[in-house]
Amino acid sequence: MLSGSIPNAFTNLHYGIDIDLSYNELTGPVPPSPNLLNASIQGNPCLCGNVTGVKLCTSQIKKKKNHPFRHKLILVIMLPLIGVVLLGLFTYGFIAYRQQWKKSPRKPLEEESGDYFHITSFDGKVVYDDILKATNDFSEAYCIGTxxxxxxxxxxxxxxxxxxxKRLHSSSENVDHSGFLNEVRALTNIRHxxxxxxxxxxxxxxHSFLIYEYLEKGSLGSILRSDVLAKELDxxxxxxxVxxxxxxxAYMHHDCTPPIIHRDISISNILLDSDYEACISDFGTSKLLKLDSSNWTAVAGTYGYIVPELSYTMVGNEKCDVYSFGVVALEVVMGKHPGELITSLLTLSDDHLVLxxxxxxxxxPPSSQVEKQVMSVLRVSRACxxxxxxxxxxxxxxxNLLMKA
Known part of the structure; x- marks a missing residue:
């Protein structure tokens, strides 16, 4: 019978030898040796170790308990680090993509591949077919203006x-599509x-075209040029x-970002609804103002409404629209274009400004109350x-001046 701990000699035995260490009052840990894995060591309650028939040692129990805790600790530390790395990679990729997208040239609307439709609250392609059908493929019988x-x-x-x-003129007529695109850009976000x-x-x-609300009374110009229709406009x-x-x-110049100048305000580009409410239309020559730009521009507009300074300068700004409005306001009151009266009007004082x-x-002739309002229009026109x-x-x-009239 042996007593004490298992001798190291047993750990050095050659494989294949059967070892019987039962009931020898052995104590302590069993050495980690392949020769002792299948040894008969029952009846030694004080032995401990990672072999069959004995209990685990205290140090092994603690190690086993700490093992899953270390795994959890590693996961707690590594998962956030992995998340931060992935988020950084995603952010870098997104920023790089945005910069590349901004640098890459983009085709204008009419040059994009395929057909392009945008119809508010409708299926664009269905409306396209419906419009061709409703106008008999743009027959002259349905034309209401040019x-x-x-x-x-x-x-x-x-x-x-x-x-x-409004169907855009065909490219064969040498009309650039820039007017079409200008009108789209100017009107897309406008609500007034x-x-x-x-x-x-x-x-x-x-076909390239724009779809507008239909205004029953048509253009102000067509009404003023008709002796019959003009009588309806007291x-x-x-x-x-006006x-x-x-x-x-005022909305276009001061409430839009960037501000919009129309550049072609005339009685032909003012439409009236069934209640004779005025709506500005035809933004084909409009220009979105860049506040940090000198806004050099080609001459645009209708003869008789263009500001005199455009004859010697190419700078266009909102004061061009102000001048054109002055002509229109006079024309609405007179029922005809003021012509040479514009020059003489500027020299008249309020006392000589007679309706x-x-x-x-x-x-x-108007009532006294309406006459005061008309005189206010004339004074504003002269200033414009x-x-x-x-x-x-x-x-x-x-x-503001006209609202107080």
């Missing part, structure tokens, strides 16, 4: 859904009662039309027509 950049058609899509469609609503647009190899209606145009321009010199003979653009009022000032 502008510098396109022909306008009336399209009845449903019994209660009538729209105006005195600016025509743009419902949608389409860029297509066969001076009170005409004053309200106020509406002023409000629309009888400019009133439209096709309509009855100042030959020095720096001395012309802003559209906010014009709108």
């Amino acid at each position: 502008g510098g950049y396109g022909i306008v058609y009336k399209a009845k899509l449903q019994p209660d859904n009538v729209v105006a469609v 009662r005195n600016i025509v609503k743009l419902y949608g647009y389409c860029s297509h190899p066969r 001076l009170l209606k005409r004053v309200n039309i 106020k509406g145009v002023a409000n629309g321009l 009888a010199n400019v009133e439209d003979s096709r309509i009855p 027509l100042n030959s020095n653009p720096l001395e012309r009022p802003t559209k906010h000032q014009v709108s």
Whole structure:
């Protein structure tokens, strides 16, 4: 019988020898030897170790208990680190992609691959087909007007859904699509009662057009040129039309970011709804103002409404619209273009600014209250027509003056 701990000699025995250490009052840990894995060591309650028939030693129990804790600790430390690394890689990749996207050249709307449709609240391709059907493939029978950049058609899509469609002139007529794109950019985000609503647009190899709300009374120019229709526009209606145009321009110049100048304000580009409310239309020559730019521009506009300074300078700004508005306001009151009266008007004092010199003979004279408002329009018009653009009022000032009239 042995006593004490297991001798190291047993650990050095050759494989294949059977060892019987049962009931020898052995104590302590069993040496980690392959010879002792299958040894018979029962009856030694004081032995411990990682072999069959004995209990684990105290140190082994602690190690086993600490093992899963270390794994958890490693996971707690590593998972956040891995998350931070992945987030950093994703952020770097996203920033690199955005920078590359900004640097890469992008084609304008009409040059993008495929057809391009945007119709508010509608399926663009379905509306495209409906418009071709409603206008009989843009037949002259549905034409209601012609502008510098396109022909306008009336399209009845449903019994209660009538729209105006401005079809862009074909490229064979050497008309650039920039007017189409300018109008889209200018009108996409505009929401104002005195600016025509743009419902949608389409860029297509066969047809490119814009879809507007349909305004029943048509253009202000067509009404004033008709002796019959002009009689429906008494001076009170005409004053309200002037106020509406002023409000629309004030919104464009002061409430849009960036500000928008129209560059072609004339009676032909002002539409009237069934209540004779004025809406500014035809933004084909509009320009989005860059506040840090000198805004050099080619001459644009309608003869008779263009500011005199554009004959010797190419700088375009919101004061161009102010001048054109002055011409329009006079024309609305007179019922015809003021022509040479513009020059003489600038020299008249308030005492010599008499309505009888400019009133439209096709309509009855106004009441005293309305006459005061008309005189206010004339004074504002004179200020807008100042030959020095720096001395012309802003559209906010014009709108406020007319609202007080």
